[in-house]
Amino acid sequence: MVQINQQARELAVKVVYYGPALSGKTTNLQALHQKIAPELRGRLMTLDTKDDRTLFFDMMPVWFRSAAGVKVKLRLYTVPGQVIHESTRRIVLQGTDAIAFVADARRAEAAATLAYWNNMLRNLEANGLDVRTLPIVVQLNKRDLPEVRGDDELADLRKVIQPPVVPAVAIRGEGVVETLWTLLSLTYRNLDRSLGLGARWKLDEAEFLGRIFEKIDLRGTRLPEEAPAR
Amino acid sequence: MTLAPSFLQQRPPLGDLLDLRAFTDVCQSFSELYRIGLKIFDEAGNRLVDVKVGNADFCGYIWTKASGREQCAATVGRVKSDPVADQATPTVFDCFSGCRYLVEPILYEGDAAGRVVFGPFVPEGPPGLPASLTGIAPDFDAALAAGYQQKIRRVPTATAAKILAHFLELVDVLVFSGHKNLIAARLHIEAVQESYRELQDKNRQLETSFAKLKELDRLKSNFIATMSHELRTPLTSVIGYSEMMLEGLGGPLTAEQREYLAIIMEKGENLLQLITSILDVSKIEAGRVRLVMAEVDVGQLLRDAVATVLPQARKRGVTVTCEPHGPPRVVGDREKLRQCLLNLAANAVKFTPTGGAVIVGSEPLPADRVALRVSDTGIGIPAEHLSRVFDVFYQVDGSNTREYGGAGLGLAIVKSFAEAHGGEVTVASTPGQGSTFSVVIPVRPRSEPALTPVLPAAPVGGA
Ligand SMILES: Nc1nc2c(ncn2[C@@H]2O[C@H](COP(=O)(O)OP(=O)(O)O)[C@@H](O)[C@H]2O)c(=O)[nH]1
Ligand SMILES: Nc1ncnc2c1ncn2[C@@H]1O[C@H](COP(=O)(O)OP(=O)(O)O)[C@@H](O)[C@H]1O
Ligand SMILES: [Mg+2]
Ligand SMILES: [Mg+2]
Numbered sequence: 001m002v003q004i005n006q007q008a009r010e011l012a013v014k015v016v017y018y019g020p021a022l023s024g025k026t027t028n029l030q031a032l033h034q035k036i037a038p039e040l041r042g043r044l045m046t047l048d049t050k051d052d053r054t055l056f057f058d059m060m061p062v063w064f065r066s067a068a069g070v071k072v073k074l075r076l077y078t079v080p081g082q083v084i085h086e087s088t089r090r091i092v093l094q095g096t097d098a099i100a101f102v103a104d105a106r107r108a109e110a111a112a113t114l115a116y117w118n119n120m121l122r123n124l125e126a127n128g129l130d131v132r133t134l135p136i137v138v139q140l141n142k143r144d145l146p147e148v149r150g151d152d153e154l155a156d157l158r159k160v161i162q163p164p165v166v167p168a169v170a171i172r173g174e175g176v177v178e179t180l181w182t183l184l185s186l187t188y189r190n191l192d193r194s195l196g197l198g199a200r201w202k203l204d205e206a207e208f209l210g211r212i213f214e215k216i217d218l219r220g221t222r223l224p225e226e227a228p229a230r
Numbered sequence: 231m232t233l234a235p236s237f238l239q240q241r242p243p244l245g246d247l248l249d250l251r252a253f254t255d256v257c258q259s260f261s262e263l264y265r266i267g268l269k270i271f272d273e274a275g276n277r278l279v280d281v282k283v284g285n286a287d288f289c290g291y292i293w294t295k296a297s298g299r300e301q302c303a304a305t306v307g308r309v310k311s312d313p314v315a316d317q318a319t320p321t322v323f324d325c326f327s328g329c330r331y332l333v334e335p336i337l338y339e340g341d342a343a344g345r346v347v348f349g350p351f352v353p354e355g356p357p358g359l360p361a362s363l364t365g366i367a368p369d370f371d372a373a374l375a376a377g378y379q380q381k382i383r384r385v386p387t388a389t390a391a392k393i394l395a396h397f398l399e400l401v402d403v404l405v406f407s408g409h410k411n412l413i414a415a416r417l418h419i420e421a422v423q424e425s426y427r428e429l430q431d432k433n434r435q436l437e438t439s440f441a442k443l444k445e446l447d448r449l450k451s452n453f454i455a456t457m458s459h460e461l462r463t464p465l466t467s468v469i470g471y472s473e474m475m476l477e478g479l480g481g482p483l484t485a486e487q488r489e490y491l492a493i494i495m496e497k498g499e500n501l502l503q504l505i506t507s508i509l510d511v512s513k514i515e516a517g518r519v520r521l522v523m524a525e526v527d528v529g530q531l532l533r534d535a536v537a538t539v540l541p542q543a544r545k546r547g548v549t550v551t552c553e554p555h556g557p558p559r560v561v562g563d564r565e566k567l568r569q570c571l572l573n574l575a576a577n578a579v580k581f582t583p584t585g586g587a588v589i590v591g592s593e594p595l596p597a598d599r600v601a602l603r604v605s606d607t608g609i610g611i612p613a614e615h616l617s618r619v620f621d622v623f624y625q626v627d628g629s630n631t632r633e634y635g636g637a638g639l640g641l642a643i644v645k646s647f648a649e650a651h652g653g654e655v656t657v658a659s660t661p662g663q664g665s666t667f668s669v670v671i672p673v674r675p676r677s678e679p680a681l682t683p684v685l686p687a688a689p690v691g692g693a
Contacts, residue, residue, distance in 0.1 A: 003239070042339045043406050047414050059238075059413075063340035073340060077238075087424035091236045091417065 019102035021081030037215040056080035068202035105140040135186035237416040288378035458509035535571035547584035556594030573640035574604035582608030605666035
């Protein structure tokens with residue numbers, strides 16, 4: 001759950017990139033690290049010590065202070081995708097406020113993707129999190145490769161699954177910012193409902209997103225219409 | 231089930247992120263290189279590092295004057311605790327002595343994790359000591375103090391700020407790698423704990439299902455025992471009345487009627503035997519085998535077994551010989567030992583083709599033991615099945631059942647009876663050449679037999 005420090009007027013929001021091994025989670029964070037201005041983010045911490053593969057995840061902090069003086073700290077994590085790192089995955093998922101589910105869009109990967117989706121549902125449950133209320137965005141990555149699902153299939157998918165689906169080529173930075181935008185927009189609404197971000201914290205959605213995305217290199221990015229012009 | 235809160239959810243204090251001893255060394259050499267002292271405080275105001283360069287004599291002299299002491303303490307308090315902006319820019323603090331400090335927060339992930347107090351240094355400006363210093367006491371020795379001040383580095387504030395920025399970059403890297411190491415170590419422990427917890431969960435589930443299975447198994451054994459008993463009673467009557475008719479007690483019979491009756495009797499006997507075996511097994515499984523110990527004549531035992539299978543062996547064209555060697559007598563349960571040999575001999579005859587030979591014998595073994603042995607020249611048992619033929623209902627080839635008959639209970643009974651005698655049954659076999667089964671038991675029971683002998687149970691087959 002979002003960590004709140006009333007006294008210091010701070011919110012800590014946890015965002016987890018979940019998905020099968022090699023689907024492109026780390027690549028997402030690397031692209032964001034490049035695109036977000038340094039004064040708004042920390043180093044990208046990658047735990048992938050060669051001799052000890054039980055830990056295998058990345059973390060990057062992003063923060064801003066609102067006009068009303070509220071400090072918002074986002075922590076972006078990736079989970080280890082390898083099957084054996086189940087326990088690490090569950091620990092990283094603990095207390096998450098939002099999930100970007102990164103899937104390999106190739107048809108051959110469909111079974112692995114589904115397995116990880118179900119695995120995520122189990123781990124959410126183990127952490128006492130409710131998939132129906134948690135902001136989730138599905139990223140269909142690697143759309144540059146052959147044998148990926150076509151646009152028509154994407155449209156079909158959008159009809160059957162609840163979370164928004166965002167196509168991406170993370171390795172070229174495409175769709176990465178859009179994914180984060182869609183996810184943070186859902187996250188804002190969710191937190192607004194539970195905490196009253198607008199009423200009690202004097203932080204509206206336009207400012208919440210704007211403070212972050214004004215410091216992101218948006219070249220080649222197509223954000224939805226309602227993107228605040230700043 | 232919810233997990234214990236992870237280390238990832240906490241932000242450790244600055245002191246935990248740094249290896250303080252190594253960090254102090256770094257600060258020391260940095261300070262000496264630029265000849266400016268520095269102090270590091272964490273968020274809560276705890277001093278983590280304190281390096282003094284060049285100001286000891288100067289400050290020491292001021293400290294000898296009461297007013298100097300007072301004002302010095304005030305400056306120290308201000309640089310340590312006065313608020314500074316959460317920004318990567320230094321705040322200037324001037325000391326009444328004319329020295330200057332730069333204070334800057336140590337920002338980590340956008341938060342002030344502590345602060346660096348950089349100084350004292352003597353900033354740009356007119357040389358000499360300020361009046362705020364020379365006036366602290368009537369006996370203040372300005373010349374002496376000026377001499378001491380020479381030992382403190384004189385540097386423009388802008389330059390000092392650059393040096394400080396440089397230092398903070400270094401701190402940032404150290405804090406980052408410290409944090410990374412800490413996370414790696416703590417998360418490793420958490421992951422191991424979590425896996426352990428998960429395993430324990432699974433273990434508990436397994437234990438519960440195992441307990442359920444055991445209970446079901448017990449119920450099954452009980453059920454079979456009861457059923458077998460109930461089946462046997464009417465069956466004994468069927469056999470008994472058939473026998474009476476066959477003896478003519480119900481009036482004269484035609485040849486055909488006799489033939490049919492004989493078949494009814496034979497099949498009835500087969501059925502009775504099968505039910506008896508099932509009853510034996512269920513008793514074994516329910517742990518109700520009791521031995522009735524007595525002196526048993528080994529030769530008699532072997533001859534009985536041979537005599538019982540001989541008719542069947544003749545029919546199949548298999549020879550059966552008896553070869554007793556070793557102790558003539560053992561102490562054991564005569565009925566159970568007879569049953570063992572009979573089961574083994576019946577198998578040997580059953581699984582040996584025409585022209586083969588079966589030997590039923592005994593042999594002395596070291597440590598006061600005797601082997602009751604049945605060997606044949608039959609079809610043998612493939613190695614991979616050897617360890618399982620003693621399991622209840624196990625048959626090497628299920629499809630053979632039609633050809634050879636039987637329910638797969640004989641050897642399970644032999645094994646359990648042998649073990650009840652404090653012995654064991656072993657097998658050696660070569661497919662296509664034959665098998666040898668040995669029941670090895672002590673010549674007399676060692677101290678306590680496996681199960682306490684009690685009065686004999688009602689005789690098998692009694693109406
Ligand atoms: N072709 C292609 N390769 C990608 C894309 N995104 C990631 N990759 C590659 O997929 C591999 C695994 O990516 P990584 O981010 O390490 O996966 P993770 O295990 O989910 O963190 C790497 O070799 C990436 O370069 C993409 O959009 N297109
Ligand atoms: N002397 C033997 N030669 C070959 N196979 C044997 C012999 N004795 C036992 N077996 C194998 O072990 C299995 C189990 O034997 P047993 O428990 O007596 O059951 P059953 O005789 O009713 O099949 C037999 O079905 C057979 O496959
Ligand atoms: Mg990765
Ligand atoms: Mg048998």
